[in-house]
Amino acid sequence: xxxxxxxxxxxxxxxxxxxxxxxxxxxxxxxxxxxxxxxxxxxxxxxxxxxxxxxxxxxxxxxxxxxxxxxxxxxxxxxxxxxxxxxxxxxxxxxxxxxxxxxxxxxxxxxxxxxxxxxxxxxxxxxxxxxxxxxxxxxxxxxxxxxxxxxxxxxxxxxxxxxxxxxxxxxxxxxxxxxxxxxxxxxxxxxxxxxxxxxxxxxxxxxxxxxxxxxxxxxxxxx
Numbered sequence: 001x002x003x004x005x006x007x008x009x010x011x012x013x014x015x016x017x018x019x020x021x022x023x024x025x026x027x028x029x030x031x032x033x034x035x036x037x038x039x040x041x042x043x044x045x046x047x048x049x050x051x052x053x054x055x056x057x058x059x060x061x062x063x064x065x066x067x068x069x070x071x072x073x074x075x076x077x078x079x080x081x082x083x084x085x086x087x088x089x090x091x092x093x094x095x096x097x098x099x100x101x102x103x104x105x106x107x108x109x110x111x112x113x114x115x116x117x118x119x120x121x122x123x124x125x126x127x128x129x130x131x132x133x134x135x136x137x138x139x140x141x142x143x144x145x146x147x148x149x150x151x152x153x154x155x156x157x158x159x160x161x162x163x164x165x166x167x168x169x170x171x172x173x174x175x176x177x178x179x180x181x182x183x184x185x186x187x188x189x190x191x192x193x194x195x196x197x198x199x200x201x202x203x204x205x206x207x208x209x210x211x212x213x214x215x216x217x218x219x220x221x222x223x
Contacts, residue, residue, distance in 0.1 A: 019093050019123055020045045037075040039065050041086050049125040053133040053140065056083065083129075084139035090126050091147045094119055098151070108158070110214045113184075117210060120188040128193045131185055152177035159221050166223040173221065180220040184213055 017025070023042050027035055043065035047056060058072050058079055076082040094116075101115035102108050120127050134141030155177040160167045167173065190196040191203050203209045 019090055019126060020049070022093055023089070033075075036067065036071065040067070040072060040075060040082065041089070044082055044086050045090075045126065048129055049123070051125070053083070053129045054136045080137060080139055083137050084142070087126070087129060087140055087143035088146075090123075090130070091143050091150075094147065095150060099154075107214070109217050110210065113214045113217060114210055116184070117188065117206075117213070120192050124192040127188075131189050131193065148178060148181055151181060155181075155217075155221060163223045168223060176220050180217055183216060187213070 020042050023038060023045060027038050027042075030038060040061055044056060044061050047060055047064050051060075056079055059069060061079070061082070062069050062072055072082075076085075097119060098112050098115050101111040104111050129137075129140050130144040130147065134144065152174055156170060156173040159173050160170075168176075187199065190199040
């Protein structure tokens with residue numbers, strides 16, 4: 001059991017910087033313009049950690065960043081452009097952490113599921129932007145669709161390698177990967193974003209939740 005917990009912690013601790021901290025890394029060495037642009041994105045990420053996407057305004061971003069209103073327009077034509085770039089980078093950050101978890105020793109499915117759960121816990125505001133922000137911001141919808149597509153294809157490639165000649169046809173594997181990913185997102189959304197009290201009560205044992213979601217992935221993608 002101790003070894004199992006050690007593997008779980010390793011999966012969760014692989015690249016555990018917040019997204020804002022990851023954006024800020026190396027900022028001091030950037031040129032002034034690039035540093036200011038990054039500062040605006042960090043400000044937006046911090047705003048969205050506590051506020052819904054539809055409340056994000058240029059004025060709010062500039063206030064958090066500590067820059068003049070006009071400075072924003074030197075780097076982005078409007079807030080939609082910033083959201084598109086920000087969520088695109090957040091998806092890259094999320095995928096980097098998931099792929100890092102997949103390379104750790106132990107159960108790959110369990111490790112990647114643990115990493116995804118950890119991101120939902122750490123970044124509920126940004127995950128909310130991806131999962132439910134598409135109505136007001138098409139850029140959020142596009143970022144979430146890219147995340148789903150890329151991860152579904154990753155899962156299918158892993159299934160083909162694992163099951164070789166027994167693997168189901170690619171179209172069936174993709175349908176399953178999308179459906180399973182949607183189930184996991186719905187559960188984590190209810191837990192961390194919608195704050196459903198019933199789901200919260202069922203999720204007090206975090207290790208049990210991880211085992212449930214891991215089991216869903218494994219059984220759903222089995223031959």
